[in-house]
Amino acid sequence: MTDAPRRRSTTTVPEKAALEGLEDKWGERWESNGTFRFDTAAPAQAVFAIDTPPPTVSGSLHVGHVFSYTHTDCVARYQRMRGREVFYPMGWDDNGVPTERRVENYYGVRCDPTVPYDADFEPPGQAPKNRRDFVAISRRNFIELCERLTGEDELVFEALWRRLGLSVDWTQTYTTIDERSRRVSQRAFLDNLARGEAYQADAPSMWDITFRMAVSQAELEDRPRPGAYHDLAFHRSDGEGDVVVSTTRPELVVSCVALVAHPDDERYQPLFGSTVSSPLFGVEVPVLAHHLADPEKGTGAAMICTFGDLTDVIWWRELDLPARAVIGRDGRFASDPPEWLDTPAGRTAYEQLAGLGVKAAQRTTVELLTASGELLGEPTAIEHPVKFYEKGDAPLEIVQSRQWYIRNGGRDPELRNELIARGDELAWHPSFMQARYTNWIEGLTGDWLVSRQRYFGVPIPVWYPVEANGEVNYDQPIVPSEADLPIDPQSDAPRGYDETQRSQPGGFVGDPDIMDTWATSSLTPQIAGGWDHDPELWAKVFPMDLRPQAHDIIRTWLFSTMVRSHLAEDAAPWHHAALSGWILDPDRKKMSKSKGNVVVPTDLLERHGSDAVRYWAASGRPGTDTAFDETQMKVGRRLAIKLLNASRFVLGLGAPMADEESLGLSAVTHPIDLAMLAEVAALVDSATAAFDEFDYARALERTEEFFWRFTDDHVELVKTRAYGDGPDAASARAALELALSALLRLFAPHLPFAAEEVWSWWMDGSVHRAEWPSSAEFGDAATRSDPALPGLTARVLREIRRAKTEARTGMRTTVEHASVSARGDDVARLELVRNDLCDAGVVTELVLTVDPNATEPKVVATLAPADERG
């Protein structure tokens, strides 16, 4: 709820004003006064709920975070002042692979689930240089270290956010690994399972051999890597020669299950249906036709291996081929010769490859092929894109494994179209970002793989029965009851069993995997909004009003949240999505991690002040990449200081009259004051319209533009009059105060510290809970005033100043005589403000002449003789 501005009984203007110390002072007061505390009693229609992005707690916040979180805070503060009760929680994403990796490197440990728990374990003081020397610790010890480190990080992050002035309700904080998140995440998963949206499949999937885990489509990225085409000879079984195949992965020849060519390719048509035998291993494989084979590539014939790339998976599935995988989960070739190698020569050849990594296996295979004469010519070096896990550093392999999936439209046109249509329900800021969402869905190739073979995350909440013969029955998962959540199936036994039955015939096993980090963060509205523990809150905040986030995670966070909400709530999770841009180096390149980390946000806030850094951030338009620019922070600092000083001046003039009643609009009678207020009224409308479109940058720009004219022209013009007595002085002061009151509120979202400081000198309560200004506050000032007046007076002022500048004299120098010749209507205007102009220009005499032919007012100023200057 907001309050109309209410003046304090006494105005206290400090002798000196500075920005230093405002962050601590107001940060503490806002906290102790609960200024940003969400009022749970607020009616639903008053609530403005923000689905805050939980930053990853796996390092440090960088300048890009400061940038985008400031944008959201400006919107939050605006909405709050508009009378909305803002639900603005903060989350920490401490769940997932980045945290695991950071913990490993920070403490020099690695998780080995076979190691027993050590209650007294203390990590080494310093991590060894070589990862091989890291200490192996139990899963429980590892998770304890994750929690210890993320706990420390979260305190540091919160301190930074507070200093930046985010108007977060810190009582609403969550972490993506805390008990509530685990419960929500597991319950939502079980709901998906119950509705048939979550399922298991034993299928080939992208696999990171370093992390030893499956990876989903959303986590893939291409990186250019050197490779080479190798021409291999497959031997026709009719003895009529060889079929040549070009491949970049000769080591996979052992996994070859068929050759394939395009059905229309005349070169291979005679061979379709026949078999060839593979080089080195002599395995008979069929020659098949499929439209995905490209006659232009290589020789037009490709070998299908299980599995070299995703096209292999398609061919394997559609042509119903056997799986002959040799690469294991560790990225090494199986140590025993595969059973499909039925010739002694083939088995001998394989012995050379057994146990090798992919690179070494390729080298060895090439040597063997060269020796056998089945490698034709020299390999041709190329550079080609290779798929990587976005956080990994070894190329992905394709490994067949049992995994959990959630339907996301990747294999279901109907669901796909529903999700695309949900995108239309959102207002996207900027609007073109919707295309990225739609494009991503249209390009999905499969469902969402949610299981991860990692340790620090939310466990998949199921067990499986172990049959009497010791076989695990994956088709009949045992699910926990909701009341027991969250559970860890690795340490909790399902109801009806006890721990002694774990892994025993007739007993159970726990699912060893955890969920993808997005499987939990896709539920941030549910986690923060009380979905499973506070139905009253949930009814008020869902669907939320705003999802602010970076545009690079549209395909992950935004999309997955939409999927969960669509499946569970049959609704879009928010009304608005605001996508922020990148921070770029001054040379226009995307600011790299290393460079971004050189610029430490706390240091920036220290050097420039929080309002100054916020000013820079808020100058970046929604969705637009913005250059990192400290000079903009200096400009922001200057603006904040100017706001303090101009306010000090205005408020130092004293009340318009001793009588409180005369305060306000009724005292404003002078035409120049009325015209100024009319400009403020227009400014308020313009800033409000911008903010309603989430355009904090436009609102700031408009406000700032007016503010500088206000101080440079209007205040200079009226200050002498304002010092005086009588109705004209009262008019000046009343107008200045009305304008200041509005300006402070207009600046409050962007410069919360300076605005609050000034507000506290003369107003009750926090400016951040004050009513957003309205043009109605200025009554009929607009209709009573002359819109041409401010521009005209500013012009005359500028001409007089120019004359002084050209005479190389100070602005306080008295001008003996100034004359203006202008059209009659302009002269009439200038007569109204002649006294102000004389005072402001410090002119002793101002002569106005009507010149009916003048297009522009012509100003001539004559300076007093040097000895009279002063």
Next chain:
RNA sequence: GGGCCCAUAGCUCAGCUGGUUAGAGCGCUGCCUUCACACGGCAGAGGUCAGAGGUUCGAGUCCUCUUGGGCCCACCA
């Protein structure tokens, strides 16, 4: 190959549905401190709005093409 964004002063950017002579800040140059502010103020110089064509009485703004930059997706034998 598909999609999206961008190109305006030396630099960073405004310019919203087309409408006087294209704006701001920084930087640069010059001048000015008792009297809100030197963490300041005033003033000045600086632009073929990437290029070409089109629509229009009128185009930085709308359309088409070209060039250059960036991003996303697809392709990966």
